[in-house]
Amino acid sequence: MKKKDKNDLARLRRLAPNLFRTLREDEERERSYRAQIEFTSYVELISTISDLLKLCITEACYDAEGASPYIKRPLNIQGVLELILQLLPVDEAELLDEIRPFLKQKEKNSTT
Incomplete structure (x- = not known):
C-alpha cells in the first residue's frame, strides 16, 4: 500500500467514529444497524x-x-409500514390496560 493511501486510510479511521453517528452497529444481529429517533x-x-x-394511504x-x-x-410502502410497526408503543399500551382498572378503582373510592 502506498504511503498516501496509508495516510488517507488512517485519516478515515480517525474521522469515522465521530462522523458515522446515525447508524450504529446492532450488537444483537449480524450485519444490521440501528438508528435512534427521538421524540419529545x-x-x-x-x-x-x-x-x-x-x-x-395517499x-x-x-x-x-x-x-x-x-x-x-x-x-417504499412496505418499508414505511415496517417502520410504523417498530414505532408503535405496544408495551406502553399494555401498561395503560393495567393502569386503567387501578385508576377506575381510585376514582370509585374517592367518590364514596
Missing part, C-alpha cells in the same frame, strides 16, 4: 405514526411519484 412525548410519537400512515390511492418533480422513485 408520546403525543409526538403518535402524531408521527399517524402522518406516516396518511403518507401510505401513496396507495394516488401516485406520489407523479405529484412532485422531487420524488424520483416510488415510495
Whole structure:
C-alpha cells in the first residue's frame, strides 16, 4: 500500500467514529444497524405514526411519484409500514390496560 493511501486510510479511521453517528452497529444481529429517533412525548410519537400512515394511504390511492418533480422513485410502502410497526408503543399500551382498572378503582373510592 502506498504511503498516501496509508495516510488517507488512517485519516478515515480517525474521522469515522465521530462522523458515522446515525447508524450504529446492532450488537444483537449480524450485519444490521440501528438508528435512534427521538421524540419529545408520546403525543409526538403518535402524531408521527399517524402522518406516516396518511403518507401510505395517499401513496396507495394516488401516485406520489407523479405529484412532485422531487420524488424520483416510488415510495417504499412496505418499508414505511415496517417502520410504523417498530414505532408503535405496544408495551406502553399494555401498561395503560393495567393502569386503567387501578385508576377506575381510585376514582370509585374517592367518590364514596
